[in-house]
Amino acid sequence: MKELEYPFDSEYILKKSKKIKKQLLSELKNPVKKKIAVLGGSTTHDIVRILDVFLLNQGIEAQFYESEYARYWQDVMFDSGELIEFAPDLIYIHTSNRNIIAYPAVSDSKESINELLEAEYQRFEVMWKKAADTYKVPVIQNNFEYPFYRLLGNQDAVYEQGRISFINALNAKFYDYAREHDDFYINDINYMAAAYGLDKWSDPFYWHMYKYPMCMQAIPEFAFNLSNIIKAVFGKNKKSLALDLDNTLWGGIVGDDGVENLEIGQETSMGQVYSEFQSYVKTQKDIGVILNVNSKNEYENAVAGLNHPDGILKPDDFLLIKANWEPKSKNMAEIAEEMNILPDSLVFVDDNPAEREIMRTQMTGVSVPEMGSPEQYIRILDHSGFFEVTTLSEDDKKRNEMYKANILRAGMQREFGDYKEYLKSLEMKAQIKPFTPVYMARIAQLTNKSNQFNLTTRRYTQSDIERFAGDSGYITLYGKLEDKFGDNGVVSVVIGRIDEQTGIKDKLCHIELWLMSCRVLKRDMEFAMMDCLVRSCAERGVKTIIGYYYPTSKNGMVKEFYAEQGFEKVSVDGEGNSIWRFEIPYDDTKERGEQGYLKYENKNTVIAVEE
Amino acid sequence: MSREEVFSRLNEVFRDVFDDESITVTDATTADDIEDWDSLEHINLLAAVEQEFGMKFNMGQVVSMKNVGEMADIIMSKLG
Numbered sequence: 193m194k195e196l197e198y199p200f201d202s203e204y205i206l207k208k209s210k211k212i213k214k215q216l217l218s219e220l221k222n223p224v225k226k227k228i229a230v231l232g233g234s235t236t237h238d239i240v241r242i243l244d245v246f247l248l249n250q251g252i253e254a255q256f257y258e259s260e261y262a263r264y265w266q267d268v269m270f271d272s273g274e275l276i277e278f279a280p281d282l283i284y285i286h287t288s289n290r291n292i293i294a295y296p297a298v299s300d301s302k303e304s305i306n307e308l309l310e311a312e313y314q315r316f317e318v319m320w321k322k323a324a325d326t327y328k329v330p331v332i333q334n335n336f337e338y339p340f341y342r343l344l345g346n347q348d349a350v351y352e353q354g355r356i357s358f359i360n361a362l363n364a365k366f367y368d369y370a371r372e373h374d375d376f377y378i379n380d381i382n383y384m385a386a387a388y389g390l391d392k393w394s395d396p397f398y399w400h401m402y403k404y405p406m407c408m409q410a411i412p413e414f415a416f417n418l419s420n421i422i423k424a425v426f427g428k429n430k431k432s433l434a435l436d437l438d439n440t441l442w443g444g445i446v447g448d449d450g451v452e453n454l455e456i457g458q459e460t461s462m463g464q465v466y467s468e469f470q471s472y473v474k475t476q477k478d479i480g481v482i483l484n485v486n487s488k489n490e491y492e493n494a495v496a497g498l499n500h501p502d503g504i505l506k507p508d509d510f511l512l513i514k515a516n517w518e519p520k521s522k523n524m525a526e527i528a529e530e531m532n533i534l535p536d537s538l539v540f541v542d543d544n545p546a547e548r549e550i551m552r553t554q555m556t557g558v559s560v561p562e563m564g565s566p567e568q569y570i571r572i573l574d575h576s577g578f579f580e581v582t583t584l585s586e587d588d589k590k591r592n593e594m595y596k597a598n599i600l601r602a603g604m605q606r607e608f609g610d611y612k613e614y615l616k617s618l619e620m621k622a623q624i625k626p627f628t629p630v631y632m633a634r635i636a637q638l639t640n641k642s643n644q645f646n647l648t649t650r651r652y653t654q655s656d657i658e659r660f661a662g663d664s665g666y667i668t669l670y671g672k673l674e675d676k677f678g679d680n681g682v683v684s685v686v687i688g689r690i691d692e693q694t695g696i697k698d699k700l701c702h703i704e705l706w707l708m709s710c711r712v713l714k715r716d717m718e719f720a721m722m723d724c725l726v727r728s729c730a731e732r733g734v735k736t737i738i739g740y741y742y743p744t745s746k747n748g749m750v751k752e753f754y755a756e757q758g759f760e761k762v763s764v765d766g767e768g769n770s771i772w773r774f775e776i777p778y779d780d781t782k783e784r785g786e787q788g789y790l791k792y793e794n795k796n797t798v799i800a801v802e803e
Numbered sequence: 804m805s806r807e808e809v810f811s812r813l814n815e816v817f818r819d820v821f822d823d824e825s826i827t828v829t830d831a832t833t834a835d836d837i838e839d840w841d842s843l844e845h846i847n848l849l850a851a852v853e854q855e856f857g858m859k860f861n862m863g864q865v866v867s868m869k870n871v872g873e874m875a876d877i878i879m880s881k882l883g
Binding site: 203206207208210211214235237238241397400401402404408409 | 816819820821822843846847850851854861862865866
């Protein structure tokens with residue numbers, strides 16, 4: 193909904209949130225349902241009210257638990273029965289500098305200030321550890337914003353006795369903890385307050401009247417920022433930018449003005465603005481954002497413009513360059529298709545309001561920010577939080593290369609008449625093994641991101657994944673695929689639960705999760721996974737594998753997946769949920785463990801699987 | 804701005820905030836008369852009123868305000 197996209201009208205949202213919520217609920221199809229515990233050190237009523245609508249707009253229908261006023265610490269530490277019963281999917285701890293119990297006095301020694309700091313920090317750390325142990329869900333914690341006055345004036349940040357210095361030290365300890373712990377994220381309210389204007393943000397009226405640490409009018413921006421972290425944690429980040437060229441990446445129209453007359457580079461102030469924007473866009477690649485061009489231009493002119501000697505973005509920085517006279521919505525559909533992603537993973541950046549409007553109406557799901565004037569482009573994209581970073585993974589940094597290799601593969605595919613021959617020519621190598629610590633983060637990320645090739649669409653946190661890995665009642669497999677164009681990283685995950693109820697000779701294995709990244713579709717990786725699953729099951733004495741398919745709006749492609757794997761359909765219910773069974777073939781005349789006892793033949797013949 | 808005008812604009816704000824088109828406020832209206840008007844919604848209501856009239860209540864005024872009539876009086880005094 194446009195009213196909830198940055199830059200938004202905060203007053204309007206505050207006033208109309210009830211109406212907005214009704215409308216979102218009526219329009220939303222298949223929202224992800226999540227339970228969020230908001231544990232506040234101050235009033236949380238309006239924060240939850242506004243967070244609710246922003247989350248709905250991100251496709252998340254939240255049910256909230258709110259702690260009693262300022263009981264954030266007690267709720268975690270003393271096992272609030274109500275909170276345990278609520279069973280949150282995520283815990284958000286909403287504290288502010290108003291919750292700091294003791295600040296240093298000017299007369300305090302360095303040693304006693306350190307003790308004070310440690311005491312304040314420990315109070316939080318024990319709570320985070322307790323929360324992680326008890327609930328095993330992601331935790332989001334506010335850092336501290338600066339106080340609204342400075343006893344030591346400009347030296348308040350310099351001397352340990354100053355409150356600014358104390359808050360900086362405390363925040364630094366929070367960040368250390370966040371770097372060292374998975375599933376723990378900082379909500380940077382110190383930055384939010386600075387960006388909003390600290391004097392306005394921390395207007396004491398709202399604290400003394402209503403116990404809000406920030407002014408009412410700042411709540412929408414605050415809640416929006418928080419909703420971005422939450423949506424990222426639940427795997428709903430955007431993946432790619434599709435950028436217009438003329439007057440978006442440079443000033444002027446390359447086809448009319450000629451490359452030499454474009455505004456880009458250090459010669460003019462407008463040229464500098466576009467250069468800064470190009471630099472900003474280029475660095476998006478480092479956090480795994482894929483860049484594409486979607487422009488009305490002759491292809492040659494587009495490439496010539498991108499090769500401008502003062503330009504920072506080069507044709508090579510883009511995965512796809514769609515420069516033609518087709519409607520941009522058509523180009524956009526092609527970008528989504530060629531990248532194998534859904535339109536709602538794309539952000540369209542164009543200076544032209546008419547093009548933006550057409551995109552909004554023709555390609556539902558694509559995010560289309562109101563860009564404002566060129567000097568505002570960076571702020572608009574940045575504050576929109578489309579690509580909110582939660583963890584920096586190696587895969588993110590390499591993603592551009594992976595998609596590029598994919599496009600190369602597609603090119604090669606055309607040269608081969610026989611698909612099997614083509615697959616063999618890719619010289620694929622896979623590693624398929626039980627979950628191992630280095631990949632836990634990536635595996636959890638995949639369970640939250642994969643929508644299309646996902647049989648049960650169960651979402652797991654990293655703590656869940658670690659639990660399965662350590663539980664002998666589960667079979668866990670990750671699949672990593674490499675080929676001659678590059679490493680695709682971990683692309684497939686299977687989790688099977690062994691049913692111990694049954695006897696030793698006819699054990700069941702229920703497939704709780706089977707997913708694969710769409711970037712390796714049609715590479716026979718799923719068959720390699722099946723082979724390994726069957727062999728792991730056989731080692732554990734499993735006789736029958738039971739598969740489940742739960743339809744969603746996005747996973748239609750795997751409706752008949754188990755049939756392709758040789759499963760037999762057992763049942764389908766009214767909602768399309770189906771159950772499948774696979775009997776592992778054994779030679780009963782032989783002993784378990786003896787050569788030839790397992791009669792299963794590998795389905796995969798094109799990938800070399802590392803034992 | 805006349806008192807009638809202040810009331811008609813206040814009425815709109817109340818309807819927006821409580822998302823209820825049946826609300827009609829008078830001098831004597833208090834939180835007891837509107838179902839959703841509790842201490843938490845009061846905060847949002849005041850913020851919306853301030854925005855509507857482009858003015859700010861101070862703490863003393865917020866604390867002493869007893870009904871919509873008094874709210875209107877404060878607004879009129881601020882608008883001069």
